[in-house]
Amino acid sequence: MARWEPNARGRLEDAALDLFTERGYDKTTIAEIAQRAGLTERTFFRHFADKREVLFGASNPLLGVLTDAVAAAPTDTPPLDAVAAALDSAAAVLQERRSYARRRQAVITANEELLERELVKLAVLAEGLATALRSRGASAAEAAVAAETGIALFRAAYASWLAADDTADLAECLHSAFATLRTLAR
Amino acid sequence: MARWEPNARGRLEDAALDLFTERGYDKTTIAEIAQRAGLTERTFFRHFADKREVLFGASNPLLGVLTDAVAAAPTDTPPLDAVAAALDSAAAVLQERRSYARRRQAVITANEELLERELVKLAVLAEGLATALRSRGASAAEAAVAAETGIALFRAAYASWLAADDTADLAECLHSAFATLRTLAR
DNA sequence: TAGGTGATGTCAGTGTCTGACATCGCTTAA
DNA sequence: TTAAGCGATGTCAGACACTGACATCACCTA
Numbered sequence: 001m002a003r004w005e006p007n008a009r010g011r012l013e014d015a016a017l018d019l020f021t022e023r024g025y026d027k028t029t030i031a032e033i034a035q036r037a038g039l040t041e042r043t044f045f046r047h048f049a050d051k052r053e054v055l056f057g058a059s060n061p062l063l064g065v066l067t068d069a070v071a072a073a074p075t076d077t078p079p080l081d082a083v084a085a086a087l088d089s090a091a092a093v094l095q096e097r098r099s100y101a102r103r104r105q106a107v108i109t110a111n112e113e114l115l116e117r118e119l120v121k122l123a124v125l126a127e128g129l130a131t132a133l134r135s136r137g138a139s140a141a142e143a144a145v146a147a148e149t150g151i152a153l154f155r156a157a158y159a160s161w162l163a164a165d166d167t168a169d170l171a172e173c174l175h176s177a178f179a180t181l182r183t184l185a186r
Numbered sequence: 187m188a189r190w191e192p193n194a195r196g197r198l199e200d201a202a203l204d205l206f207t208e209r210g211y212d213k214t215t216i217a218e219i220a221q222r223a224g225l226t227e228r229t230f231f232r233h234f235a236d237k238r239e240v241l242f243g244a245s246n247p248l249l250g251v252l253t254d255a256v257a258a259a260p261t262d263t264p265p266l267d268a269v270a271a272a273l274d275s276a277a278a279v280l281q282e283r284r285s286y287a288r289r290r291q292a293v294i295t296a297n298e299e300l301l302e303r304e305l306v307k308l309a310v311l312a313e314g315l316a317t318a319l320r321s322r323g324a325s326a327a328e329a330a331v332a333a334e335t336g337i338a339l340f341r342a343a344y345a346s347w348l349a350a351d352d353t354a355d356l357a358e359c360l361h362s363a364f365a366t367l368r369t370l371a372r
Numbered sequence: 373t374a375g376g377t378g379a380t381g382t383c384a385g386t387g388t389c390t391g392a393c394a395t396c397g398c399t400t401a402a
Numbered sequence: 403t404t405a406a407g408c409g410a411t412g413t414c415a416g417a418c419a420c421t422g423a424c425a426t427c428a429c430c431t432a
Contacts, residue, residue: 004428029418050419149370151338153335155334160327188398190411216389226411228414231389
Protein backbone atom coordinates (compact mmCIF):
# COMPACT_ATOMS: atom_id res chain seq x y z
CA MET A 1 0.00 0.00 0.00
CA ALA A 2 1.27 3.39 -0.98
CA ARG A 3 2.13 5.79 1.75
CA TRP A 4 -0.10 8.53 0.35
CA GLU A 5 -3.22 8.59 -1.73
CA PRO A 6 -2.28 9.50 -5.31
CA ASN A 7 -2.94 12.76 -7.14
CA ALA A 8 -2.84 15.16 -4.21
CA ARG A 9 -2.85 18.15 -6.53
CA GLY A 10 -5.93 16.99 -8.40
CA ARG A 11 -7.75 16.26 -5.14
CA LEU A 12 -7.00 19.77 -3.95
CA GLU A 13 -8.29 21.26 -7.22
CA ASP A 14 -11.50 19.26 -7.03
CA ALA A 15 -12.08 20.03 -3.37
CA ALA A 16 -11.47 23.73 -4.00
CA LEU A 17 -13.86 24.03 -6.94
CA ASP A 18 -16.53 22.14 -5.01
CA LEU A 19 -16.22 24.34 -1.94
CA PHE A 20 -15.98 27.56 -3.93
CA THR A 21 -19.17 26.60 -5.77
CA GLU A 22 -20.98 25.59 -2.59
CA ARG A 23 -20.18 28.50 -0.34
CA GLY A 24 -18.14 30.99 -2.36
CA TYR A 25 -14.45 31.73 -2.65
CA ASP A 26 -14.26 34.16 0.27
CA LYS A 27 -16.09 31.91 2.67
CA THR A 28 -13.78 28.99 1.99
CA THR A 29 -10.54 28.65 3.94
CA ILE A 30 -7.50 26.79 2.76
CA ALA A 31 -7.68 24.59 5.84
CA GLU A 32 -11.13 23.45 4.67
CA ILE A 33 -9.93 22.70 1.16
CA ALA A 34 -7.00 20.73 2.49
CA GLN A 35 -9.17 18.84 4.94
CA ARG A 36 -11.62 17.80 2.23
CA ALA A 37 -8.69 16.57 0.17
CA GLY A 38 -7.31 14.69 3.16
CA LEU A 39 -4.23 16.89 3.39
CA THR A 40 -2.95 19.79 5.45
CA GLU A 41 -2.85 23.51 4.77
CA ARG A 42 0.92 23.43 4.44
CA THR A 43 0.71 20.84 1.69
CA PHE A 44 -1.72 23.03 -0.23
CA PHE A 45 0.96 25.70 -0.43
CA ARG A 46 3.48 23.19 -1.69
CA HIS A 47 1.26 22.57 -4.72
CA PHE A 48 -0.06 26.09 -5.32
CA ALA A 49 1.69 29.41 -4.86
CA ASP A 50 -1.45 30.97 -3.40
CA LYS A 51 -5.13 30.36 -2.84
CA ARG A 52 -6.19 31.62 -6.28
CA GLU A 53 -3.77 29.49 -8.21
CA VAL A 54 -5.71 26.32 -7.43
CA LEU A 55 -8.22 27.45 -10.07
CA PHE A 56 -5.66 28.28 -12.75
CA GLY A 57 -3.33 25.32 -12.83
CA ALA A 58 -5.06 24.06 -15.98
CA SER A 59 -4.46 27.24 -17.96
CA ASN A 60 -0.77 26.60 -18.48
CA PRO A 61 -1.28 24.02 -21.26
CA LEU A 62 -3.01 26.67 -23.38
CA LEU A 63 0.24 28.55 -23.74
CA GLY A 64 1.85 25.57 -25.43
CA VAL A 65 -1.16 25.09 -27.71
CA LEU A 66 -1.01 28.72 -28.83
CA THR A 67 2.72 28.92 -29.46
CA ASP A 68 2.77 25.57 -31.23
CA ALA A 69 -0.05 26.66 -33.50
CA VAL A 70 1.71 29.92 -34.37
CA ALA A 71 4.91 28.05 -35.10
CA ALA A 72 3.01 25.55 -37.26
CA ALA A 73 1.34 28.18 -39.45
CA PRO A 74 2.75 28.52 -43.00
CA THR A 75 5.57 31.04 -43.18
CA ASP A 76 3.64 33.42 -45.38
CA THR A 77 0.66 33.64 -43.02
CA PRO A 78 0.15 37.25 -41.88
CA PRO A 79 0.56 37.79 -38.10
CA LEU A 80 -3.10 38.37 -37.30
CA ASP A 81 -4.10 35.27 -39.25
CA ALA A 82 -1.53 33.21 -37.41
CA VAL A 83 -2.98 34.49 -34.14
CA ALA A 84 -6.49 33.66 -35.31
CA ALA A 85 -5.41 30.13 -36.19
CA ALA A 86 -3.74 29.70 -32.83
CA LEU A 87 -6.82 30.89 -30.98
CA ASP A 88 -8.87 28.41 -33.01
CA SER A 89 -6.73 25.60 -31.64
CA ALA A 90 -7.21 26.87 -28.12
CA ALA A 91 -10.94 27.19 -28.74
CA ALA A 92 -11.10 23.52 -29.70
CA VAL A 93 -9.48 22.57 -26.40
CA LEU A 94 -11.90 24.70 -24.40
CA GLN A 95 -14.97 23.68 -26.37
CA GLU A 96 -14.57 20.12 -25.07
CA ARG A 97 -14.85 21.26 -21.46
CA ARG A 98 -17.66 23.72 -21.76
CA SER A 99 -19.51 22.65 -18.62
CA TYR A 100 -16.31 22.70 -16.57
CA ALA A 101 -15.43 26.10 -18.04
CA ARG A 102 -18.85 27.42 -17.11
CA ARG A 103 -18.62 26.21 -13.54
CA ARG A 104 -15.13 27.59 -13.13
CA GLN A 105 -16.06 30.88 -14.76
CA ALA A 106 -19.04 31.30 -12.46
CA VAL A 107 -16.69 31.18 -9.49
CA ILE A 108 -14.20 33.53 -11.12
CA THR A 109 -16.62 36.22 -12.21
CA ALA A 110 -18.13 36.27 -8.73
CA ASN A 111 -14.85 37.40 -7.26
CA GLU A 112 -12.66 40.38 -8.06
CA GLU A 113 -9.44 38.73 -6.89
CA LEU A 114 -9.99 35.80 -9.20
CA LEU A 115 -10.74 38.09 -12.10
CA GLU A 116 -7.37 39.69 -11.53
CA ARG A 117 -5.60 36.39 -11.75
CA GLU A 118 -7.46 35.51 -14.92
CA LEU A 119 -6.36 38.72 -16.58
CA VAL A 120 -2.77 37.94 -15.69
CA LYS A 121 -3.06 34.52 -17.25
CA LEU A 122 -4.41 36.08 -20.43
CA ALA A 123 -1.59 38.62 -20.43
CA VAL A 124 0.88 35.75 -20.18
CA LEU A 125 -0.78 34.15 -23.18
CA ALA A 126 -0.48 37.44 -25.08
CA GLU A 127 3.19 37.61 -24.22
CA GLY A 128 3.68 34.06 -25.43
CA LEU A 129 1.90 34.80 -28.69
CA ALA A 130 4.01 37.89 -29.25
CA THR A 131 7.22 35.95 -28.68
CA ALA A 132 6.11 33.24 -31.09
CA LEU A 133 5.28 35.87 -33.72
CA ARG A 134 8.65 37.58 -33.34
CA SER A 135 10.48 34.31 -33.84
CA ARG A 136 8.58 33.99 -37.13
CA GLY A 137 10.03 37.32 -38.24
CA ALA A 138 7.33 39.78 -37.15
CA SER A 139 8.56 43.12 -35.88
CA ALA A 140 8.21 43.85 -32.17
CA ALA A 141 5.44 46.37 -32.81
CA GLU A 142 3.50 44.06 -35.13
CA ALA A 143 3.88 41.15 -32.74
CA ALA A 144 2.72 43.14 -29.72
CA VAL A 145 -0.29 44.61 -31.50
CA ALA A 146 -1.34 41.35 -33.13
CA ALA A 147 -0.98 39.38 -29.89
CA GLU A 148 -2.74 41.93 -27.69
CA THR A 149 -5.49 42.36 -30.22
CA GLY A 150 -5.94 38.63 -30.57
CA ILE A 151 -6.26 38.15 -26.82
CA ALA A 152 -8.66 41.10 -26.63
CA LEU A 153 -10.86 39.45 -29.26
CA PHE A 154 -10.59 36.16 -27.42
CA ARG A 155 -11.83 37.80 -24.24
CA ALA A 156 -14.82 39.23 -26.04
CA ALA A 157 -15.54 35.91 -27.79
CA TYR A 158 -15.15 33.85 -24.62
CA ALA A 159 -17.58 36.07 -22.77
CA SER A 160 -20.23 35.84 -25.46
CA TRP A 161 -19.71 32.07 -25.73
CA LEU A 162 -20.31 31.52 -22.04
CA ALA A 163 -23.24 33.92 -22.04
CA ALA A 164 -24.93 32.13 -24.93
CA ASP A 165 -26.89 28.88 -24.80
CA ASP A 166 -25.44 25.39 -24.90
CA THR A 167 -25.37 25.14 -28.67
CA ALA A 168 -22.92 28.02 -29.05
CA ASP A 169 -19.53 27.33 -30.58
CA LEU A 170 -16.46 29.12 -29.29
CA ALA A 171 -14.72 29.04 -32.66
CA GLU A 172 -17.73 30.72 -34.25
CA CYS A 173 -17.76 33.43 -31.59
CA LEU A 174 -14.10 33.96 -32.30
CA HIS A 175 -14.59 34.23 -36.05
CA SER A 176 -17.39 36.66 -35.47
CA ALA A 177 -15.16 38.84 -33.27
CA PHE A 178 -12.40 38.86 -35.88
CA ALA A 179 -14.93 39.75 -38.57
CA THR A 180 -16.21 42.62 -36.45
CA LEU A 181 -12.69 43.91 -35.96
CA ARG A 182 -11.88 43.78 -39.65
CA THR A 183 -15.01 45.76 -40.35
CA LEU A 184 -14.24 48.34 -37.68
CA ALA A 185 -10.62 48.71 -38.73
CA ARG A 186 -11.46 49.26 -42.36
CA MET B 187 -6.16 74.20 15.34
CA ALA B 188 -7.66 71.36 13.39
CA ARG B 189 -7.91 68.07 15.14
CA TRP B 190 -6.03 66.21 12.40
CA GLU B 191 -3.44 67.11 9.81
CA PRO B 192 -5.16 67.54 6.46
CA ASN B 193 -5.00 65.22 3.43
CA ALA B 194 -4.49 61.92 5.19
CA ARG B 195 -5.08 60.02 1.98
CA GLY B 196 -2.47 61.97 0.05
CA ARG B 197 0.06 61.55 2.85
CA LEU B 198 -0.49 57.80 2.77
CA GLU B 199 -0.03 57.71 -1.02
CA ASP B 200 3.20 59.69 -0.82
CA ALA B 201 4.58 57.65 2.06
CA ALA B 202 3.74 54.42 0.25
CA LEU B 203 5.36 55.38 -3.05
CA ASP B 204 8.47 56.56 -1.22
CA LEU B 205 8.81 53.38 0.81
CA PHE B 206 8.03 51.11 -2.14
CA THR B 207 10.74 52.87 -4.15
CA GLU B 208 13.25 52.74 -1.32
CA ARG B 209 12.91 49.16 -0.20
CA GLY B 210 10.40 47.46 -2.48
CA TYR B 211 6.71 46.66 -2.22
CA ASP B 212 7.10 43.34 -0.44
CA LYS B 213 9.52 44.64 2.14
CA THR B 214 7.21 47.48 3.16
CA THR B 215 4.54 46.85 5.75
CA ILE B 216 1.36 48.83 6.07
CA ALA B 217 2.30 49.73 9.62
CA GLU B 218 5.41 51.44 8.24
CA ILE B 219 3.45 53.35 5.62
CA ALA B 220 0.97 54.51 8.21
CA GLN B 221 3.68 55.47 10.65
CA ARG B 222 5.48 57.61 8.04
CA ALA B 223 2.17 59.33 7.31
CA GLY B 224 1.57 59.89 11.01
CA LEU B 225 -1.44 57.58 11.10
CA THR B 226 -2.30 54.05 12.14
CA GLU B 227 -2.62 50.86 10.16
CA ARG B 228 -6.37 50.81 10.71
CA THR B 229 -6.74 54.23 9.15
CA PHE B 230 -4.85 53.06 6.07
CA PHE B 231 -7.58 50.51 5.47
CA ARG B 232 -10.25 53.15 5.84
CA HIS B 233 -8.76 54.99 2.86
CA PHE B 234 -7.71 52.04 0.69
CA ALA B 235 -9.42 48.71 0.26
CA ASP B 236 -6.09 46.91 0.30
CA LYS B 237 -2.35 47.46 0.20
CA ARG B 238 -2.15 47.64 -3.60
CA GLU B 239 -4.88 50.18 -3.99
CA VAL B 240 -2.71 52.93 -2.53
CA LEU B 241 -0.92 53.01 -5.90
CA PHE B 242 -4.06 53.08 -8.04
CA GLY B 243 -6.27 55.70 -6.49
CA ALA B 244 -5.30 58.17 -9.20
CA SER B 245 -6.37 55.92 -12.07
CA ASN B 246 -10.07 56.47 -11.54
CA PRO B 247 -10.10 59.91 -13.19
CA LEU B 248 -9.00 58.37 -16.48
CA LEU B 249 -12.33 56.58 -16.74
CA GLY B 250 -14.14 59.89 -16.81
CA VAL B 251 -11.74 61.32 -19.37
CA LEU B 252 -12.30 58.37 -21.67
CA THR B 253 -16.07 58.22 -21.43
CA ASP B 254 -16.40 61.99 -21.78
CA ALA B 255 -14.24 61.96 -24.89
CA VAL B 256 -16.28 59.16 -26.46
CA ALA B 257 -19.49 61.02 -25.69
CA ALA B 258 -18.05 64.22 -27.14
CA ALA B 259 -17.05 62.67 -30.47
CA PRO B 260 -19.29 63.58 -33.45
CA THR B 261 -22.19 61.17 -33.90
CA ASP B 262 -20.91 59.87 -37.21
CA THR B 263 -17.47 58.96 -35.85
CA PRO B 264 -16.85 55.21 -36.30
CA PRO B 265 -16.39 53.31 -33.00
CA LEU B 266 -12.69 52.64 -33.34
CA ASP B 267 -12.02 56.28 -34.19
CA ALA B 268 -13.99 57.41 -31.17
CA VAL B 269 -11.88 55.07 -29.04
CA ALA B 270 -8.71 56.44 -30.61
CA ALA B 271 -9.79 59.98 -29.85
CA ALA B 272 -10.62 59.07 -26.25
CA LEU B 273 -7.26 57.42 -25.74
CA ASP B 274 -5.64 60.57 -27.15
CA SER B 275 -7.27 62.59 -24.38
CA ALA B 276 -6.05 60.12 -21.78
CA ALA B 277 -2.59 60.24 -23.30
CA ALA B 278 -2.49 63.99 -22.86
CA VAL B 279 -3.25 63.58 -19.16
CA LEU B 280 -0.54 61.00 -18.69
CA GLN B 281 2.03 62.82 -20.80
CA GLU B 282 2.06 65.64 -18.25
CA ARG B 283 3.10 63.30 -15.47
CA ARG B 284 5.68 61.26 -17.28
CA SER B 285 8.22 61.22 -14.46
CA TYR B 286 5.60 60.27 -11.90
CA ALA B 287 4.28 57.60 -14.27
CA ARG B 288 7.79 56.22 -14.69
CA ARG B 289 8.41 56.02 -10.96
CA ARG B 290 5.07 54.40 -10.30
CA GLN B 291 5.49 51.98 -13.20
CA ALA B 292 8.91 50.93 -11.94
CA VAL B 293 7.30 49.83 -8.69
CA ILE B 294 4.44 48.12 -10.47
CA THR B 295 6.44 46.15 -13.00
CA ALA B 296 8.72 44.90 -10.22
CA ASN B 297 5.83 43.12 -8.57
CA GLU B 298 3.45 40.53 -9.90
CA GLU B 299 0.62 41.45 -7.51
CA LEU B 300 0.71 45.05 -8.64
CA LEU B 301 0.70 44.03 -12.28
CA GLU B 302 -2.49 42.13 -11.60
CA ARG B 303 -4.16 45.19 -10.19
CA GLU B 304 -3.06 47.29 -13.14
CA LEU B 305 -4.61 44.86 -15.58
CA VAL B 306 -7.88 45.06 -13.67
CA LYS B 307 -7.84 48.84 -13.88
CA LEU B 308 -7.33 48.61 -17.62
CA ALA B 309 -10.17 46.12 -17.91
CA VAL B 310 -12.39 48.57 -16.06
CA LEU B 311 -11.43 51.25 -18.55
CA ALA B 312 -12.28 48.87 -21.40
CA GLU B 313 -15.66 48.21 -19.84
CA GLY B 314 -16.29 51.94 -19.49
CA LEU B 315 -15.33 52.54 -23.11
CA ALA B 316 -17.66 49.77 -24.27
CA THR B 317 -20.55 51.22 -22.28
CA ALA B 318 -19.93 54.66 -23.72
CA LEU B 319 -19.86 53.24 -27.23
CA ARG B 320 -23.11 51.35 -26.75
CA SER B 321 -24.88 54.46 -25.55
CA ARG B 322 -23.79 56.06 -28.81
CA GLY B 323 -25.59 53.34 -30.74
CA ALA B 324 -22.83 50.79 -31.32
CA SER B 325 -23.86 47.15 -31.11
CA ALA B 326 -22.70 45.12 -28.12
CA ALA B 327 -20.26 43.17 -30.27
CA GLU B 328 -18.83 46.26 -31.96
CA ALA B 329 -18.50 48.06 -28.65
CA ALA B 330 -16.75 45.15 -26.94
CA VAL B 331 -14.32 44.58 -29.78
CA ALA B 332 -13.53 48.27 -30.28
CA ALA B 333 -13.03 48.87 -26.56
CA GLU B 334 -10.93 45.78 -25.93
CA THR B 335 -8.86 46.44 -29.01
CA GLY B 336 -8.33 50.05 -28.04
CA ILE B 337 -7.12 49.12 -24.58
CA ALA B 338 -4.89 46.43 -26.06
CA LEU B 339 -3.29 49.04 -28.31
CA PHE B 340 -2.98 51.39 -25.36
CA ARG B 341 -1.11 48.74 -23.40
CA ALA B 342 1.32 48.24 -26.25
CA ALA B 343 1.76 52.00 -26.74
CA TYR B 344 2.20 52.73 -23.04
CA ALA B 345 4.89 50.07 -22.75
CA SER B 346 6.85 51.43 -25.70
CA TRP B 347 6.43 55.00 -24.42
CA LEU B 348 7.91 54.17 -21.02
CA ALA B 349 10.64 52.09 -22.60
CA ALA B 350 11.68 54.93 -24.92
CA ASP B 351 13.76 57.96 -24.04
CA ASP B 352 12.47 61.18 -22.52
CA THR B 353 11.54 62.79 -25.81
CA ALA B 354 8.96 60.13 -26.65
CA ASP B 355 5.35 61.17 -27.00
CA LEU B 356 2.58 58.89 -25.79
CA ALA B 357 0.11 60.12 -28.40
CA GLU B 358 2.59 59.30 -31.15
CA CYS B 359 3.14 55.80 -29.76
CA LEU B 360 -0.63 55.39 -29.75
CA HIS B 361 -1.02 56.57 -33.34
CA SER B 362 1.72 54.23 -34.38
CA ALA B 363 -0.02 51.29 -32.68
CA PHE B 364 -3.31 52.11 -34.41
CA ALA B 365 -1.52 52.39 -37.75
CA THR B 366 0.09 49.01 -37.20
CA LEU B 367 -3.28 47.46 -36.42
CA ARG B 368 -4.93 48.91 -39.49
CA THR B 369 -2.13 47.46 -41.59
CA LEU B 370 -2.39 44.06 -39.94
CA ALA B 371 -6.16 43.93 -40.19
CA ARG B 372 -6.22 44.80 -43.87
C1' DT C 373 20.48 -3.56 5.28
C1' DA C 374 21.89 1.16 5.65
C1' DG C 375 21.31 5.32 3.92
C1' DG C 376 19.20 8.65 0.88
C1' DT C 377 14.92 10.73 -1.22
C1' DG C 378 10.70 13.08 -1.46
C1' DA C 379 6.00 14.00 -0.25
C1' DT C 380 3.83 15.08 3.69
C1' DG C 381 3.09 16.72 8.65
C1' DT C 382 3.91 19.91 12.67
C1' DC C 383 4.83 24.22 14.63
C1' DA C 384 5.74 28.86 15.23
C1' DG C 385 5.68 32.70 13.35
C1' DT C 386 4.65 37.51 10.24
C1' DG C 387 1.65 40.40 7.74
C1' DT C 388 -2.93 41.59 5.64
C1' DC C 389 -7.40 42.72 6.50
C1' DT C 390 -11.90 43.11 9.40
C1' DG C 391 -15.31 44.08 13.11
C1' DA C 392 -16.50 46.35 17.36
C1' DC C 393 -16.10 49.95 20.16
C1' DA C 394 -13.86 54.40 22.07
C1' DT C 395 -12.36 59.23 21.42
C1' DC C 396 -13.13 64.00 20.74
C1' DG C 397 -12.98 68.40 17.74
C1' DC C 398 -16.43 70.28 14.93
C1' DT C 399 -21.19 71.36 13.24
C1' DT C 400 -26.04 71.99 13.77
C1' DA C 401 -30.35 72.79 15.84
C1' DA C 402 -33.05 74.10 19.79
C1' DT D 403 -25.34 79.00 24.58
C1' DT D 404 -25.49 74.40 24.82
C1' DA D 405 -26.62 69.66 23.94
C1' DA D 406 -26.70 66.37 20.58
C1' DG D 407 -24.82 64.17 16.74
C1' DC D 408 -21.27 63.50 13.19
C1' DG D 409 -17.12 61.86 11.31
C1' DA D 410 -12.20 60.97 11.05
C1' DT D 411 -9.24 58.70 13.73
C1' DG D 412 -7.43 55.39 17.43
C1' DT D 413 -7.38 50.87 20.06
C1' DC D 414 -7.94 46.09 20.43
C1' DA D 415 -8.77 41.40 19.34
C1' DG D 416 -8.94 38.09 15.98
C1' DA D 417 -9.38 35.35 11.41
C1' DC D 418 -6.90 33.97 7.67
C1' DA D 419 -3.10 33.78 3.99
C1' DC D 420 1.33 32.56 3.57
C1' DT D 421 6.44 31.15 5.02
C1' DG D 422 10.56 28.96 7.12
C1' DA D 423 12.52 25.29 9.83
C1' DC D 424 12.48 20.91 11.15
C1' DA D 425 10.37 16.06 11.75
C1' DT D 426 8.46 11.80 9.78
C1' DC D 427 8.52 7.65 7.27
C1' DA D 428 7.37 4.57 3.15
C1' DC D 429 10.04 3.70 -0.71
C1' DC D 430 14.14 3.16 -3.60
C1' DT D 431 18.99 2.09 -4.36
C1' DA D 432 23.60 0.77 -3.50
